[in-house]
Amino acid sequence: MLRDVLIYLSENNAARKFSMHAPGARAMARRFVAGETVDDGINAAKALATAGFGISLDCLGESVKSREEASHAGDTYVELLERIATEMLPDGTPLRDSTNVSLKLTQMGQDIRSDHAHDDQSSPSAPWPRPDNWPIIDRGGYDEAFLRANLGRVLDVAKRHGIFVRFDMESSLYTQRTLDFFQSLWNAGTNNIGVVLQSYLTRTAHDVNSANLQSVRVRICKGAYKEPEPVAYQEKSRVDSNYVQVMQTLLSDGNYPGIATHDEAMIQATKDWAKAKSIPTSAYEFQMLYGVRRDLQNQLLREGDRVRIYVPFGEAWYAYLMRRMAERPANLFFIVNAVLIESPFGGLMGKGKHK
Ligand code: FDA
Numbered sequence: 001m002l003r004d005v006l007i008y009l010s011e012n013n014a015a016r017k018f019s020m021h022a023p024g025a026r027a028m029a030r031r032f033v034a035g036e037t038v039d040d041g042i043n044a045a046k047a048l049a050t051a052g053f054g055i056s057l058d059c060l061g062e063s064v065k066s067r068e069e070a071s072h073a074g075d076t077y078v079e080l081l082e083r084i085a086t087e088m089l090p091d092g093t094p095l096r097d098s099t100n101v102s103l104k105l106t107q108m109g110q111d112i113r114s115d116h117a118h119d120d121q122s123s124p125s126a127p128w129p130r131p132d133n134w135p136i137i138d139r140g141g142y143d144e145a146f147l148r149a150n151l152g153r154v155l156d157v158a159k160r161h162g163i164f165v166r167f168d169m170e171s172s173l174y175t176q177r178t179l180d181f182f183q184s185l186w187n188a189g190t191n192n193i194g195v196v197l198q199s200y201l202t203r204t205a206h207d208v209n210s211a212n213l214q215s216v217r218v219r220i221c222k223g224a225y226k227e228p229e230p231v232a233y234q235e236k237s238r239v240d241s242n243y244v245q246v247m248q249t250l251l252s253d254g255n256y257p258g259i260a261t262h263d264e265a266m267i268q269a270t271k272d273w274a275k276a277k278s279i280p281t282s283a284y285e286f287q288m289l290y291g292v293r294r295d296l297q298n299q300l301l302r303e304g305d306r307v308r309i310y311v312p313f314g315e316a317w318y319a320y321l322m323r324r325m326a327e328r329p330a331n332l333f334f335i336v337n338a339v340l341i342e343s344p345f346g347g348l349m350g351k352g353k354h355k
Contacts, residue, residue, distance in 0.1 A: 003326045007226040010322030031331075032291040032324050033060070034313040038076065041313035042083050042095070044290070049098040050089050052301050054285060054308035056100050056166060057084070061107035061316040070109040070150055076314075077103060077154040085161035100164040102310060105178055108151045114143040126187050128179035129210045131203040136172055136231065147181070155185070159192055164217075166258075169196035171225040172232065179207065186216065196260075198223030199243035200232040208246045212253040219258035219287060220246055224323045244269045251279050258308065260287035262296060271305075281305050289324070 026036075034044035038059075045055040059077060064070045080101060087095040158165045167182055169175065182195050194217030197204045201223060211218045222239050223232065233239050243266055250257035251273055259270050267286065274281065285306035288297050300307045312320055325331050 002329045004226060006322050006326035006329065010319045010326065029317045029321050032289065032312070032321060033317045034290060034311050036313065036315050036317075038080050038083060038313070041080065041311060042087055044311050044313070045084075045099050046087065046089055046095060048309050048311065049093075049095060050091075053297070054098050054100075054306060056102045056287070056308055056310045058102040058168070058310060058312040058314075059107075060312050060314035060320050062104045062170065062319060063106050063111050064109065065111055067109070067112060067146060070107065070112060070146070073103075073107045074150040074154055077101065078157050081154065081157045081161060081163055084163060096161060096163055100166065101158070102166040102168050103151075103154070104168045104170060105147065105151070105181060106170060106174065108154070109147040110142050110174065110177065110181070112143050112146060113141055114146075126183060128176070128183040129206070130176055131206045133230075134176065134203055136176065142177070144181070155190055155193070159190070163192070165193050166217075166219060167193065167195055169198055169221075169223075172201065172227050175201065175203070182216075186214065194218065194258075196221060197246070199246055200227060200239045202230060202233060204242065205246055205249070208249050208254070212249065212255070215255040217255050217257070218250055219260050220250060221260040221287075222263075224327065240265065248273050251284055252277060257284050258287045259284060260310075262288055262293040264296070267296075267300070292324070 034040050041057045041059070045057055048055050057080060059073065059080060061069075061073050064073065084096050084099050084101070085094075089095060155165060167178060169178060179195065182193065185193060195211065196219045197207050197211070199220060199222050201207075204220075208218065208220075210216075220243065222243060233242060240263070243261070243263075247257075247259055247266070247270055250259075251270070259266070261267060270284070270286070273279070274284070281304055285308050286300055287308045287310060290309055290311045297307055297309065
């Protein structure tokens with residue numbers, strides 16, 4: 001119930017405006033967001049890389065409705081990629097050895113309607129295989145040419161520097177169009193890109209097979225949006241069992257999958273499968289979110305696993321933060337208390353109890 005309310009609020013404009021200007025809101029966001037500027041993102045990435053983690057930097061933003069805003073996001077990614085390509089760690093190791101980027105297509109223009117009727121086509125000639133039972137009809141109508149140009153310059157810089165770009169996955173309204181768009185780039189020879197698939201979607205086993213057949217790199221996660229039946233499994237046990245099944249297929253037949261989860265049962269299942277099939281730890285990586293289960297992140301690193309941290313930064317932190325609350329409503333208490341600790345009230349649990 002609380003999860004549903006938080007996910008609803010994550011998409012609500014009035015709540016966003018109110019929350020982003022509420023006193024202490026920025027301080028709350030800092031628990032899960034590295035900061036607001038490219039510098040903040042780069043500094044967090046350097047610290048994590050020095051500790052031995054891989055990083056995926058994400059400049060926050062989604063559901064962008066204007067070309068100016070989408071172009072600005074494109075500019076920021078170009079700047080970010082140039083910085084990743086030139087920055088060094090204190091020991092002289094290039095930052096790009098450990099760091100890639102993640103982005104959302106609706107941040108780059110996939111939600112912007114076309115001005116011209118003849119541009120209104122969201123079905124490329126060679127689409128990603130669509131499952132027969134997928135009930136969502138793509139409403140189409142976005143300016144694909146704009147998205148292609150805006151993202152294209154980002155992908156060009158990434159390619160020039162040999163940096164991998166992951167397309168995050170958004171709600172099921174965007175699944176097919178995201179995969180179709182990905183497929184068109186892939187077919188045209190852009191191969192430093194990868195997708196995200198979500199184990200709560202009933203179509204995901206199908207998509208994992210399509211990805212594996214083409215050696216497309218997949219990040220598998222459970223999924224962070226509110227999705228209806230029959231598009232998505234509703235029970236946690238079903239989401240989890242599907243996660244284990246597709247994780248096994250990815251480890252056995254996929255191309256360097258990212259196993260994105262903080263769920264210890266999923267992590268153990270991954271380690272067990274890798275061991276049983278003699279799959280080396282260099283053939284996959286665990287991925288976790290900045291600020292979530294740092295104990296587990298460090299433990300996996302100590303055990304010799306590869307761990308990549310997804311590091312978000314930027315001013316558009318509201319929707320991201322609300323989804324993190326929805327995943328674990330106890331975070332509400334955790335971060336409110338963290339803010340109060342800095343205040344004259346000294347926190348609900350007393351000063352200094354939460355680090
Ligand atoms: P689950 O939700 O079952 O949580 C297991 C345990 O993990 C909890 O009991 C708690 O201990 C801990 N935990 C989980 N979330 C927490 C939080 N926010 N705060 C504190 N503790 C938490 N989704 C999506 O739809 N599209 C995407 O592109 C991505 N990308 C992505 C990248 C990476 C690197 C990660 C780790 C996750 C995503 N996600 C995502 C989010 C994902 O779909 C999912 O919502 C969260 O990872 C939570 O699911 P878990 O697998 O952690 O399990």
